[in-house]
Amino acid sequence: MDETLISKKELLEETNITYGQLYRWKRKKLIPEDWFIRKSTFTGQETFFPKEKILERVNRIKELKEDLSLDELANAFSPNTKDIKLSKEDFEKHNIVSKNAIQIYEEQQGTLKTITFQTTLYLYILDKALETGEIGWEEGKQLIQTLSDYYPKLEKNHASIVVLRKLGVATVLLVTNASPFFVDSKTKVAVHLKIEDVINEVFNVFVRSGY
């Protein structure tokens, strides 16, 4: 990985935050554990962060801190966002996903009354997959079914959703990111989405619409 890193010292200087704030945000899981990269330097142990990600996150926290309490913020950033619940009307009003996506979801999983973070995530993935134009109605249903059956069983978010197509038949795969995968030349990778990235996008959408 060739990400540019920033040391903790530089981060504090650049963003003008204190150690106390940084540790508090870490504790509240506003900053993911795996962004803390420990390295030994000639002055001893130092902590580094992926520069772009951490600067964006710190700035967003600082921006939002004025109108949200830290715990509310934590709910907005933490992957265990179980507390977010929206009514369907609110959800539709914010145009988070397309109507088609909601319809496909409802056909597969039954009518939605309230929408949790998890559901939003599924809907969002479905929406993104539909947007590519590579999958259709039936395959959308397959996708939702795979996600709702198997995604909760994964412990971490480091997974990808993949749709393969061969001779017009689609297969949905949920794979962990640990290993790459290869397909034969007749098979086409129609959709490949990293769930982690989607989660971040969904957070941003949620935060922007004020949840």
Next chain:
Amino acid sequence: MTVEQKGDLIISGHGKSGGGSFERVIVNGHGVVHGEINAKVVEVNGHSKMLDGVYVEEMTINGHSRNEGLVTFKSMEINGKSTFLNSIEGKDLELNGMMKIEGDCEVENAELNGVFTIDGLLNADTIAISLSGRSSVKEIGGETISVKRDKQSFMQLDKLFSILNKELMADMIEGDVLELEHTKAKTVRGKHVHIGPGCQIDLVEYREDIRISEEADVKKSVKI
């Protein structure tokens, strides 16, 4: 909405339980809980062993306890000796006695009186440590961190036996306001740093001001 009335789990004497959701979990004597515990209050008077996660608002340990899973709480008071094989997370932690944590300790306020070993990170807004024996933490991070020796000394024995030495060992300490005494650390980073008597520190990095006691040994200090 209906609110379900939860029962209590009370073990008096010797007992075992599978865990579950309770209003109160009270162990008087010797208790082993195999499963996860969700409760408002957990109180241990005697010996307890909890083999899975504990999610509780108020936890008090008077005696011995051993927790193998993650423990989350609002307030925890340990009067006695506790061992945690995993991390603990909560709001207020008060220790009067001995504690060993093999994971991290993430709380808002930590008041640690006694002896402790933390293999991971001790992360809290305010950390007040009063040492009564040799303690060690891998890393400490927070806003206000103070380390002192407790007052009483038993016949000055600590001067004779190093094992009774009241000192704190840490790899790294980072915070905004630091007041350290009798601390051995490799790296200390802070905004306002006060290095008191008995400290042995390889490197201090400070952002605003520093005071170093004459009885302290600081190899190198740098303003950043």
